[in-house]
Structure formats: C-alpha cells, structure tokens
Amino acid sequence: MTSGTISIDQERCKGCGLCPIVCPQHVIKIAEDQLNTKGYHPAQLIDPEHACTGCAICSLICPDVCITVFREPHRARMAAVPELSKEVI
Amino acid sequence: MVTLIEDVPATMQVVYQRPESLSCVSTHYCPGCTHGIAHRLLAEALDELGLRDRTILVAPVGCSVFAYNYFEVDGCEAAHGRAPAMATGLKRVQPDRIVVTYQGDGDLVSIGAAEILHAAARGENITTIFVNNAVYGMTGGQMAPTTLLGQKTTSSPFGRNVSSSGYPIRMSELLSQLDGTAYIVRRSLHDVAHIRKAKKAIVTALKAQMHGLGFSMVELLSSCPTNWGIPADQALNWIAENMLPYYPVGDYKVHPEVTTL
C-alpha cells in the first residue's frame, strides 16, 4: 500500500468538517481540543498506521485550500487532476 | 499529530498544493461555503492553461465581492449585475486578454439578467463562473430568482410561492438558446465526483474563450450553510436532494468546435 500524507494549514482551516467525511481512510478528524486564532476547531490528520494514500480527495472538497498532499514517488503523479495528467502534461 | 510540511518525509513528493493563481489570503467565506471550491477550481484551471498573467477577473456584488482579493490576477469590481457589461468593455478593448466574470445568482439572474443575456447573445468572448446557491448570501439569505418553490428565506418566510414570486429561473437552459453562446453547462459542487466534473467544465469554458468561440458559462450549484441554516455537510446534501432535481446538471450548449478542444 503506497503511503502518502497531508499537511493541513490549521490557521486557514475553518473547521467546516467536510474533509473528515470524504476521507476514504478516515484519518482526518476535527480537533475538538484545539482552536486556531480565528476560533475554529481545525481539521487534523490522525494517521498512526500511515493509512493515508495521498489520494487528495480531501484537497478536492476543502473550500479553503488548507491541505497540501504528499505521496511516495513511485505512484506520485498529479493525483488531484488525474484526467489532466493525461491531456495536458 | 500535526504534519507540518517540514515534517513530511523527504522522499514524498507534493501531489497537490494551492494553485498559483489563488492568493494565500484566507477568504472571508463562511466555513464550508462552496465559493471557496469554485475559486480553487478556477485558479487551478488558470494555472493549467497558463492564463494567470493575462487574465482579468470581474468580481460582482455579493458574497464574492472580494473575489479580486483571492486571485493573483488583475481584477475589478463591477456594480451589482453589471459584470458582463464591464467584462465586455474590458474584452473589446483587449481581445487577447482572458476576461472572466465571477457572479452569484442574485447578481446574474436578477439585477444582471439583461447584461448576461445580451453578453451571451452578442457572443461576447468572455467566460462566466455562475455560482447558484439559491439565495442572496451577502445580505443575509433573501429569496433570489433561483430560490426553489417552497424554500424559506428571510424574504420568503412562508416559503417561496408561485402566486407571489413565480418560478425559479434556469439560466443555463435560457442562455443556451442564444446563438452567440459556445459553451453553457451546469455542474455542481456538492461532492468530490461532481467537483472533478466542474473543474473540467471550467477548463473547457476557458479554452472556448481562448479559441474565440463566443460566450461561455459554467453554472455551479453551490451551498450556503449559514443562510440555509444547516451544517456544511448537510448543505451539500441539500443541493443533491433539492437543487439537482430542479437544476439538472448537464451540457446545455456545446459549440461543435468546443468538442475538439
């Protein structure tokens, strides 16, 4: 199972709760115990078993573009826009 | 555990990050508002087509009134409903620039109905991103021409009824009848699959403009959690359950040459 990870800009996050819902691996949670400076509970990656595959679905649903997605090289391609990787690049 | 960028194993590569055409400024939109998604898709499309440095954005009056703050492109502010006219002035004088209007449903379907209709009829070579969330968002959730029958808003407190305020307007279908249009489609932002399709539609619309094929518009069914009074995720479901039946996603006008792009 290739592994990937994400980095969430917790200051930018407004805690809308969409990314935890769509994450296939269920490794994103709203950090109820934290508040960012805008007073939102930011989303947080909790992935001890490295279940995250870097599929980037979370970055597709995020309205505030808080999530940067990483993936191991051998499957690293433009995940977010697979159809485009064929056409344009 | 917060994964900071510097904590990411060096072997890993970035596969997705904020598009260059999108400013790093945090938006003022409510949590879960799909304006943010629409902005991101437009920015991604501008990046992929290499249009950032020759694009001019015309922002409307509405929730996206600050849109020009969120894109790394030249931008201006049109009077409520007049973005297509302002864009016409910009495009006619600079036909080699990419001119995009970003408008909400109150802006485009209500006060700006004449301007969008005539820009489309003229085949104005501009692209319109039309965010339809069935209410006037910025002013606090009033009824718009796109408000659904029975839908309660702050100015249709008993639910919109036909006898007093008639029927919601399907603008994509309406404009698709005009010969000057090259690409008029409706997409939705209520789930990841639809978001992917919306992205492709925006890319196609911009390509239509790049090739001078006439007026292009992508209508995006969008959520308004705050004014609908429901959480962001339920708002996305509300789109699927209530808006999609009345506003079917689909391609309403595709100029033959657009299919070759």
Place this chain on the structure above:
Amino acid sequence: MSRTLLKGNVAIAEAAVRAGLQAYFGYPITPQTELLEYLASRMVELDRVFLQAESEVAAINMVYGAACSGVRAMTSSSSPGFSLMQEGLSYIAASDVPCVVVDVMRGGPGLGNIQPSQADYFQVTRSAGHGDYHPIVLAPASVQEAIDFTTLAFELAERYRHLVILAADGQIGQMMEPAELPPMQSARETRPEWALSGANGRKKNVITSLHMQPEDEEAFNQKIQRRLAKIRQVEQRSVEYWTNDAELLVIGYGTAGRIAYTAVERAREMGMKVGLLRPQTLWPFPEERISELADEIQSCLVVEMNAGQMIEDVRLATSGQVPIEFFGRMGGMIPMPDEILNAIEASYARITRPVAHHANGVRG
C-alpha cells in the same frame, strides 16, 4: 485647418475620435443619437471599439471596463439615459479612472420631451451618482466649443483621473454651424501602469470602489476632496463681455448664455450698462470671477433654460452682495433675445443707484 459645417453631435463625436477615443459604448436616445450613429461607422473605419449596448446602464459599465483598461473611453446620452447611468458614474468617480460622458440635455422631468433644456444642472454638477464627489462639467455654447471642450474633457479626465461630463443642451447637439476640427491624435499605444491588462511580470492591479473599513473609505474620500479642491482652484473657466463698467451682470451658460449675448448687446446699444458672464465650467463653477464682479456691479440677472438651478451657485458666489434676479424658460422652450431683453430692462430699472454725495458726505 478649415471650418466645415458641422452638426453638434457629429462634431463632438469626431472631436472625440481625433482626441484618440479608443472605445465608445452608447445607446440611442434623442437628441444625441447622431453622435452614436456617426461613431458606428467612424470607429469601425479606424478599427476602434464601437458597441451599442442593451441599455444605458450596460453602456456606462462597458465604458467603466474599457476605462479600467487605461484607454480613452466615452459614452453619450440624454437626461433620462444619463439618469440610468448614475450608479456607473459613481463607481467610475470612485475608481480614479479617467472617463468622459456627454449629456445632451432635453426637456424633463420624466420622459419629458426632446427639446433642449438645462434642467439637469443639479444632476450633472451635484448628483451624477451617489457619494461625495463632483464630476468636472463643461458647458459648450457652440459647435466650436463643443469640439474644443471634447478635446479638453479627455485632457482633464486624464490629468485628474476623474470623470468629466460634457453638458450640452439639445440645441448644441442638434444645430449645425461652421466649426474647425483639431488634427487627429493617434490612439495611445502605452497604457497607464494602473490599468488592468493581466499581471504579466508585475504585481496584480485591482480597481475597485469598495472600501469596507470606514477609515479607508474616509481616507479615500479625503483624497477625492483634495483633488476636487485643486480642480476648483485651477479649472474654473468662463468668458465675459462688457463687464468692465457693467451695473447689471447677466449670467447664463450654453444656449441660454449664447442667446443672452444678443440681448445684452442690444441693451448696450440702448445705453444700458449691462455685462454678460458665461460659465464654461459648471463644475468647478466660476465663483471667483463672479465674486470679484459682484464688488463692481449693482445687480445680477441669471438666465437659464430651467426653473432656476445655476442661480443657487450664483447666490453662493455673490454671497448676498447684490440682488439676484432670474429669467428662465422650461420644458424645452428656448428663450428669445427680446424676452431676455425685457427681463434685462426690468432688472436694470430696479437698480437703486447710489445718489450723488452731498458736500458733507451724507447720502441723500
């Protein structure tokens, strides 16, 4: 250059073209439509932008877009159409973009009629859209002035990055008389650095009239007010005749001012010491010159083609020094010279001349 017989509307249009007009957006409305019709071919011949919009509301916003591109852009309309443009004018005035708008005024209010009128004086000088600002307003009284002021309008618009209105009444637009056109200026190639053209190798440009924070909005307004103060100080324009020894000063602009000239000329022939001052800028109003003259004259007669609007500016400029009388026609009626002469005679007769001093300086 030689003089040719020109219709006012056409003269304005050609003057704009020769001033390097790059984009025109308009809408048909009498009595200015010939301006649009002329440009419909002329601009296309020169490969410049011409577009008849779906409404005056759309037209002014198209002009706004073109002006944001940093080119010379213009529209023209008449009173009802000008009313529709007011929101757009306010946006333009609040964006520091140069813009020229021609208003060929007609009988009003409401649909009114198509006869010449000056009933939009307040509208063009004070309320050409909401908010604290005044456009610069030029008032031609002949086809020649209509040409000269069109050229001047573009210069002033760019000098101050401000909105300039050419306020002609219907007669100026419709009449024909010999006039001389300026040489053709080329449309400028370069664009100002603030223009919207795509952030290619530079920071993005944003043009907006939105300032959410009141502190910012006030600062922006103070900037406009400083600009207006400078314009007021430098750009007041008027012409005057027989004012060196005038006891009665007639003040009238545009067609009213022009017809008043004939009446004042006759009054002089009849031995009356009457002078004429014709404002050429309605904003900034020529208050300085009028205030100076107020020290020398005994009385003032304002002549307008409305119910009396400019008269208020005359009152402000003379600040009570002299009595101000008024003669006006409304509804598109054009005052005849003898009507104005009658008013002059009446005003002149009412002047109470200072009685010759007695030996001990007591006034009798």
